[in-house]
Amino acid sequence: MNRYKSLQQFLNPHFEDEVYQLAAITGDASFRRYFRLNRGQDSYIVMDSDPAKLDNTPYIELNKVFSEHGFKLPKILHADEKQGFFLLSDLGNTHLADMLDDKERINHYKHLIKLSAQWAKMPPVEHMKDFDRAFLELELSIFLEWLVEGFLELEVTAAERTLWQTSCELLIENILAQPSVTVHRDFHSRNIMHSEQQWAIIDYQDAVQGPVCYDLVSLLRDCYFKLPHDELEYLLEHAFAEFEQQGLLSNISFATFKQWFDLTGIQRHLKAAGIFCRLNLRDGKLGYMDNVLPTLRYISDVAQDHSSLVELGKWINSKIIPATLVALNKVPTK
Structure with missing residues (x-):
């Protein structure tokens, strides 16, 4: 007061x-x-x-x-x-999230892919941290601390911890292998607004120097909205071409780009699922818990397409998701 x-x-x-x-x-x-x-x-x-x-x-x-x-x-x-x-x-009330049933949805995403490429080309400045190994390790730790051990109250076995460490190393190496660009970090449907016939960006203060695929993952594998598979594949190919044209990629195959995108998404979604639980447990914000299961399913589905992460996907699917279903039933109504 x-x-x-x-x-x-x-x-x-x-x-x-x-x-x-x-x-x-x-x-x-x-x-x-x-x-x-x-x-x-x-x-x-x-x-x-x-x-x-x-x-x-x-x-x-x-x-x-x-x-x-x-x-x-x-x-x-x-x-x-x-x-x-x-x-x-005041930028108004219209977010991308409010326009996802629009018949022009694909074109909206195309414009935003171009905008994200322009954002990526911004030169680094003071106050942009580096998305380095220490930063990544800290982000990944949020999943175990706040979702697995905090929200689910599960004890991680020695075998699971080894699996976790091996998987984290793969995800970190994937991110560090990518060209480093300016990254918004939360370039998703709730932080992109349509104001006076222009796209506007909010929540930009956590911008970093990080992997070229990160904001694209935020946009196309949004924790708050799941694009149909065919649209996602089409837009990913469009993004590859746009990023090449903008000079963000050089001598990289689409297969490599797709792997960067998929594994960056797993890293981001592990962090996001943990943060949703932290918002609940630490900050008393229950509204994000509806997004935990869809985010976990992203991880499970994508991991199964990559042999090095199949076991992580199985662990998420067979243990973490069932435990989450049970735990969510105990969460008070918003």
């Missing part, structure tokens, strides 16, 4: 004595809170990002960099960096 009062004190000077309405926007997975501010016909987004919990410097600095390179992002209109309050432009 005290922080909300401080937020109002931040806003009041920018609107003088004008009456405005503030309504909470739900659904963010971080510690940030968002509000929509309406004043007459005008609307804005207000972000509460407590600096005691989050470093806001990347949000501010990367906003400048990406905007200068022509990407449409929320504009920072006013900021109190010390308190972590931001007044942003």
